[in-house]
Amino acid sequence: MSTPDAVPVSLAEIARIAGVGRAAVSNWRRRHDSFPTRIAGTDVSPQFSLAEVEQWLRENGKLDSIGGRELLWPRFEALGSRDESGLAIAEAARRMHSPRASVSRKLSPAARELVGEAAKLGRSDGARETFEFLLQRWLETHVRQLSTTPPPLAALMARIALDVRTGERDDGLTVLDPACGTGHLAAAAVQESKGSRVSVVGCERDSTLASLTAARLAFLSDDHDVRTDIATCDALRDDPFSTVRADIALCNPPFNERDWGYAELATDQRWTHGLPPRTEPELAWVQHLLAHLEPGGAAVVLLPPAVASRKAGRRIRGSLLRTGVLRAVVALPPGSAQPHSVSLQLWILRAAPDGPAAAPPAPDVLLIDATRFTRTGTRESGPHWEPLREFVLSALGALDRPEADVSEGAVRVPLIELLDDEVDVTPGRYASVTAEPSGRELAAAWREAGTILTDLARRSERLSELKLSSDTAQTTTSVGDLVKAGALSLRSGQQPSEDATGSDGGSLPLLTVADLLKDGTPGGLVPAASAPVIVENGDVVVAGVVRAYRAWVHEGPPTALGPQLYALRVDSSKLNAHFLAGCLRAPANGRQAGTHASSSSRVDIRRLQVLQLPPREQEAYAEVFQSLRDFEARLGKVGDLGAGLVSDVSDLLAAGGLGI
Incomplete structure (x- = not known):
């Protein structure tokens, strides 16, 4: 289905090119028969030809306010090699300064051609701005391999x-x-x-x-x-x-x-x-x-x-x-x-x-x-x-x-x-922090709380409009059966070996059940060589113990998993990761898969149930699951913020700080 010379772009990249949200691009795809057809990827994560997308956007008036940088970046990304794309960006910057400078012969012909186009665009749209845009996209693409100073x-x-x-x-x-x-x-x-x-x-x-x-x-x-x-x-x-x-x-x-x-x-x-x-x-x-x-x-x-x-x-x-x-x-x-x-x-x-x-x-x-x-x-x-x-x-x-x-x-x-x-x-x-918050800090906290509450009200209104029914019978399957069918792989976290000395791969954050019971932030570092299970962006993580049971899609840097934590990597052509995490996150699901009734009991991950739905329906469920997850996160954030405000203001009042 794919064209050898075509530069593939995802729905998210099309959204950036057009300056709209991903939902708008999905709507264009459903409503317009002329929208380009998929050349690669899957039904859940399709990819399209950049040239065809650009032509369609121009013909339908969707590129009025967008410059050429967004159209340029996918071609750099399509070079494949981290080093070649990075060197091409550096060469493009040099050409922006010196238009007559020759391009390094170490680059491929495709990269040399792209350098010339980028330099030309930089001279018309701003050389420094174009370089910083390309560099930032390059850093975001290779964030797992690079460590930068903010x-x-x-x-x-x-x-x-x-x-x-x-x-x-x-x-x-x-x-x-x-x-x-x-x-x-x-x-x-x-x-x-x-x-x-x-x-x-x-x-x-x-x-x-x-x-x-x-x-x-x-x-x-x-x-x-x-x-x-x-x-x-x-x-x-x-x-x-x-x-x-x-x-x-x-x-x-x-x-x-x-x-x-x-x-x-x-x-x-x-x-x-x-x-x-x-x-x-x-x-x-x-x-x-x-x-x-x-x-x-x-x-x-x-x-x-x-x-x-x-x-x-x-x-x-x-x-x-x-x-x-x-x-x-x-x-x-x-x-x-x-x-x-x-x-x-x-x-x-x-x-x-x-x-x-x-x-x-x-x-x-x-x-x-x-x-x-x-x-x-x-x-x-x-x-x-x-x-x-x-x-x-x-x-x-x-x-x-x-x-x-x-x-x-x-x-x-x-x-x-x-x-x-x-x-x-x-x-x-040695340093003890006991300072009371300043008036400026309190005012900023109150404004932040108000903003979150307003956002919560909007989200609550949208979620309340969902049409929910408990009468519709749906078939389910277990995680174990999905593993057998090849829809996902399951890996169990382990305690890193204490005698591991290899560190060529650098260090990784280590997430444990104890961290989840605190604030969910990994509490330590381990050498990558001693981490048996590493979860990456897009994997589903499940805590397999009743007292800390939860499931989520990992977003962030690679992280090592400790005991009783599980990494599920999905086949995107069969399963939507957010849909899977939403199904697994249901409290009743965790209780039914628990091996005992106590809060310290283990959860049999393979017994957890997942709805059997086609990919397109999974996507709809995934959006709602993500909305609920965002609602929960903001609810927790405003709760913590509110508790801090109550504590700080109470201390100030008790110390006679009310201006009368």
Whole structure:
């Protein structure tokens, strides 16, 4: 049915191209016989020819307000290879700057042709905007393979480094990022420098990402005085900038990589605070940054929380504290960056000033707990960036002023208290957050509650109009029978092995039944190599224990499943994932499949019942199931928000805070 040269697009992509919702596209397909026919996919998830869709949309007046970017992206995606599509985007950016530049012969003929069309579109519709659009789509497509620094966090890290460093050079600002990815941190440093001459040096071992970083920084040179030098290399093993000394260094290094060069770098001169253990690659990156700082220069590095307390790294942490290099640690809210389930930390370091007038090391360290600035709801929603930025920068304002009071949630900890047997610099151990909410925060919370209540009222009205009947008999089948028929596969979560040492695949969040009984957020990290069952976007997850029974479609990064959790992967031509999850989520279904009457009993997943419906009818049911799920989520969110408001306002009233 498919055409070899046709670029396939889904209903969701057609909706983006036309600037409408997916439901509108479904309506066009049902009402217009002239709508393009499916060339691939299934009845539930059809795919259509991009050329035919574009022609139909133009003939029916559906492309009046849409530019060419949405039509361009599916062709980049159709290149297939992550590297080729990424390099094609970088090449297109280069051609936008230099129309006469030749296109790299490393690209396929199709990619070279696409580069020319993208460059032409960029010159007419805005080069930087076109590049950022294509880059963002590329990042979204390959989100499971890439870890990026969110722009608000990158801007905060850059601002901290600029504020903490001491002294300025006449020849401008030098910025180092030895693991630059797609250049979010380097770009933020340029933008936060506000007119200074900036020289950016960076390393990235992935050549595609290095090319995209160079392209991104090239656009910034239009508005800033910027010189860039981005090398494709592993900065720890093969440092091309060993003689460079930077004013500020920013880094979001790879986490939990055991194969970072421990053996071959054992005698490296960068380890002035001690040879990092094989299990502490993050401390290798910390010392790499320090080795490249000018006297008085500052480094800000994003690290997992375990680095602050792991036994293996206490000797190096102690040296960083005694020499006064580690100046502050900031605990961020979960969701600030990948992995989203973990409260990551910012380590703020400063090289000792030079000269005889240099002050002795500070007698204390500033520890800041900013975890309270998280949004209510799902972990993917991220923190409240503006108040978080304001709080952190305000707290750091007291860093070099011993006489200044610190903000609530921040604390100065004397070195003598930290240099014990553990050398734990986790902010939550010392910083207690008891501040009452401000009037602005309360007003924002009330507005948010009102918005959710209005939305709930609309959803309630729509759901109340459903025509429901309990008289219609419907046949059902069991999950076990669906597995036998090949409609889905069933995998049982397990406890990761404690002796697993492989970490080449990075780390994954680990979800357990205990996490579900708390707030549903994964409570730990495990090496990917030790995770027997990994659930991915679109899989159905079922908790197989009565006290925590639930079922949902997983949305988000790959996650490891612990015991009594099950992953169901559907054949989309036979089953709709949201329809399946809705059927399984019915409380009566879980009770009937329970093995005992107690709340701690197991649920026999294979006995769970699912309606037998054709794919088109499944889609209708799936939409209603999703509406109910959204209604439930908003109901829970407004309940939590309301409980917090009642608690906060009650405390203020009891303290005499009513203005009369």
